[in-house]
Amino acid sequence: GSYMLDMLQYEDIESLTAANLACQACGLRRGCTQVVISRGRPQSRVMLVGEGPGANEDRLGQPFVGAAGQLLDKILTAAELPREDVYITNVIKCRPPGNRLPKSDETKSCLPWLERQIELISPRLLVCLGALAGQTLISPNLRITRDRGKWHKYRGIDIVATYHPAALLRDSALKRPVWEDFKVIRDYYRNLAGEA
Ligand code: URA
Numbered sequence: 001g002s003y004m005l006d007m008l009q010y011e012d013i014e015s016l017t018a019a020n021l022a023c024q025a026c027g028l029r030r031g032c033t034q035v036v037i038s039r040g041r042p043q044s045r046v047m048l049v050g051e052g053p054g055a056n057e058d059r060l061g062q063p064f065v066g067a068a069g070q071l072l073d074k075i076l077t078a079a080e081l082p083r084e085d086v087y088i089t090n091v092i093k094c095r096p097p098g099n100r101l102p103k104s105d106e107t108k109s110c111l112p113w114l115e116r117q118i119e120l121i122s123p124r125l126l127v128c129l130g131a132l133a134g135q136t137l138i139s140p141n142l143r144i145t146r147d148r149g150k151w152h153k154y155r156g157i158d159i160v161a162t163y164h165p166a167a168l169l170r171d172s173a174l175k176r177p178v179w180e181d182f183k184v185i186r187d188y189y190r191n192l193a194g195e196a
Pocket of ligand 1: 050051052053054057062063064065066068069090166
């Protein structure tokens with residue numbers, strides 16, 4: 001759309017992030033503490049995309065710093081993904097009130113930021129954490145139970161979805177399939193390791 005064209009004015013991740021921090025495009029900004037954009041190095045070859053900030057993220061200004069984030073960090077360590085090669089963000093940059101799911105118009109208005117973020121980070125691999133990220137970046141028809149662990153392309157970039165770490169906290173039976181997915185991610189990353 002034409003608003004993606006507006007994003008071309010941001011030619012590096014720093015200027016995009018600065019503009020995103022000032023975004024008031026949807027109603028979510030008035031109900032949250034701050035815009036939460038990313039954690040990790042922009043040079044990373046692996047980019048993880050969650051849903052949106054929760055209460056801890058809203059308070060601290062970084063994605064995945066609460067209970068789900070601690071679990072995610074354990075998964076990344078187990079999968080031998082080094083911290084300096086993982087960039088973490090969310091579909092939605094402002095916490096929805098009471099942690100409700102973002103509405104489709106909110107996701108839509110936030111999407112150009114994520115699209116440009118992906119272009120500027122230019123990762124080798126995108127990992128969608130949960131259904132919202134998968135539906136946003138892989139297919140609107142994605143069903144996480146059916147479609148997790150299937151590899152696709154997003155604008156030429158390898159992409160896969162797995163369960164959200166918060167879902168694992170609610171249902172420990174999901175830990176095994178997530179670990180199966182991350183073993184494939186680990187092996188993919190090992191194959192990148194020799195590259196620049
Ligand atoms: N859940 C998410 O999807 N993102 C966060 O940043 C934290 C929890």
